[in-house]
Amino acid sequence: MATDIEDIARTVDAATVMDLLPARPRMLALGEPTHGEDSLLDLxxxxxxxxxxEEGYRxxxxxxxCTAGLVVDDHIASAAGAPAEDEVMRRGFSHGFGASAANRELVRWMRAYNDGRPASERLRFAGFDGPLEITAAASPRQxxxxxxxxxTAWVGAEPLPCTAQTLDRLLGPDDRWTDPGAMWDPAESAGRSAExxxxxxxxxxxxxxLDAQAPHLATATPRDDWDRARLYARTATGLxxxxxxxxxxxxxRMARLVALRDRMMADNLLALAERGPVLVHAHNRHLQREKSTMRMGGRELEWWSAGALVSARLGGEYAFLATxxxxxxxxxxDTPPPDTVEGLLYALPEAxxxxxxxxxxxALQDGxxxxxxxxxxxxFPLDPAHLAENDAIVFVKDMPPPRRAG
Structure with missing residues (x-):
């Protein structure tokens, strides 16, 4: 068995990834089994x-x-006039990801890559999660x-269903929406108030x-402005x-919440795929094709991930590499047991x-x-029953101690 696996193990690089796929996918997703490991982000x-x-992803x-990510996208598009890097890392990421040294290096590289290139060849950055944290959700105000x-700027005030003042009155103070207590106590949430x-x-x-005006607005407005308007519409309704x-x-309730979050992710990814090939990075649980599972609040949750939803729409144009x-x-x-998938891969000589x-x-069909x-x-370890649903598996033998951003 180990010999068979050794025969099919290859170097982790772009060429070998493409060799495993029938064609370049419109969306190529790389998962990670845990957050907070910069070595995985370096890879x-x-x-x-x-x-x-080599493959033209942009x-x-x-x-x-997704809304914070607009700050990063603006930063990498311009060599001057954008916020300072520290501010971009603070405002442009959620989940604490702005503190990652590897994410900072990614932003620096994308900005340097874009410098001097025409707009059609520049890289774009996107967050695709909703404005959500494990303990709270953002106010829908933004x-x-x-x-x-x-x-209002595009079609005038008359067709709109309300004024800006009405929105402000109904929204009220933002802390009524962002109260962390609402995650665990439904009675603390403003989500079913009359407002x-x-x-x-x-x-x-x-x-x-916005949809009704698409035939006109999609051609009469800059593409970036049109994409952002659609992002705001998805985010407002989703939140x-x-x-x-x-x-x-x-x-x-909790199962529905995690499913709604991945539905927002999927909608954002599908919108990104409309403008060209996309590289995606997230937790394996958000990108895998099989049903995702997680234990939270004393319950075992099951839901379809963003990757499963996108795969159902894009078919063979979606590819997923689990890590x-x-x-x-x-x-x-510590060292994985030898009778697990990770243990069998750990026995290989490569790091x-x-x-x-x-x-x-x-190769593992005998048992x-x-x-x-x-x-x-x-x-989250691999599920050995679903190996074939991954286009490829990236295996990393040992994680070094974490490093600080600088």
Missing amino acids: RNALFRRLVE TIAIESD ALTALHGTL AAELRLLADDMAAL LRYHACMADPGPS ALGTIRHQGV ECLVGGRLLAA LPAPRVSPYHGY
């Missing part, structure tokens, strides 16, 4: 650079706030007011007005839907390797490996 950076240079999207202001219900109708009306679910006391790890000793994850998912599943059990809640 991502190196692979994505080669895919940009958008890099990561699991971060998305709603930006959508309202854009529509929130009215805002959902208004957001839907404004999104419908209000999410807040309404936060206020639901029913037993399926698996051997050890994360600073998190208590990093790439293995086709279907090839690996075929399904045991599922690995992680002592660290933040690390």
